[in-house]
Amino acid sequence: FVIDPRLTDMVITENGRIWLDYGDGLKEKIPRIPMNNPSVLRRYAVWICAQLGKRLDDARPIADVSSASGIRIHAVLAPIVSMGAVIAVRFPSQGVCNLDMLYKKGMYSLSVKNILSLLVHMRANILITGSTGSGKTTLMRALLSEADSNDRIVSVEETRELCGFKGDYVSLSTRESNVEGKGEICLPELVKATLRMRPDRIVLGECRGEEIR
Numbered sequence: 001f002v003i004d005p006r007l008t009d010m011v012i013t014e015n016g017r018i019w020l021d022y023g024d025g026l027k028e029k030i031p032r033i034p035m036n037n038p039s040v041l042r043r044y045a046v047w048i049c050a051q052l053g054k055r056l057d058d059a060r061p062i063a064d065v066s067s068a069s070g071i072r073i074h075a076v077l078a079p080i081v082s083m084g085a086v087i088a089v090r091f092p093s094q095g096v097c098n099l100d101m102l103y104k105k106g107m108y109s110l111s112v113k114n115i116l117s118l119l120v121h122m123r124a125n126i127l128i129t130g131s132t133g134s135g136k137t138t139l140m141r142a143l144l145s146e147a148d149s150n151d152r153i154v155s156v157e158e159t160r161e162l163c164g165f166k167g168d169y170v171s172l173s174t175r176e177s178n179v180e181g182k183g184e185i186c187l188p189e190l191v192k193a194t195l196r197m198r199p200d201r202i203v204l205g206e207c208r209g210e211e212i213r
Contacts, residue, residue, distance in 0.1 A: 099113050144165065
């Protein structure tokens, strides 16, 4: 079922139940191979994070990681959850997305579409906020599609979601500390780095602390 291009989210609960969202809310899906063994589910969560270079174990029981194609995986191990593990997978939207397409799908009115386009061309600062699955990343991609093709765009994210752009695009992401507690690179440090990379546009994926200032 992951092959279906309509799929936006998949979540696996600690008891192995699987829920899928094809754009109309989460609905349970019975897998061919049961996932109701807590130890198996835990090993699967650890393995999938390790494949993408992220540590997930007793010392660091929460992981957020993404693939090169933009698939984002969030995993939490017991005892943070009651048993086994909980996994949430977010799949990037397929194909090209722009402001006109989102207008035709009913995301906003024509007047709002024109205002958004104007803000991009004026190089205004734009803050996008909303609940999970409300379309923040989709809107961000559409806004970037309005930018000049010669613009140098630098993005800063905790977990890479904005990927696949053509042209002069640089993607920066944070790094956790190693087992010795060294090597951590946080959002503020990366934002400072963007200012030395001659950007025309800076995209900050998360706003929670001093990186905003």
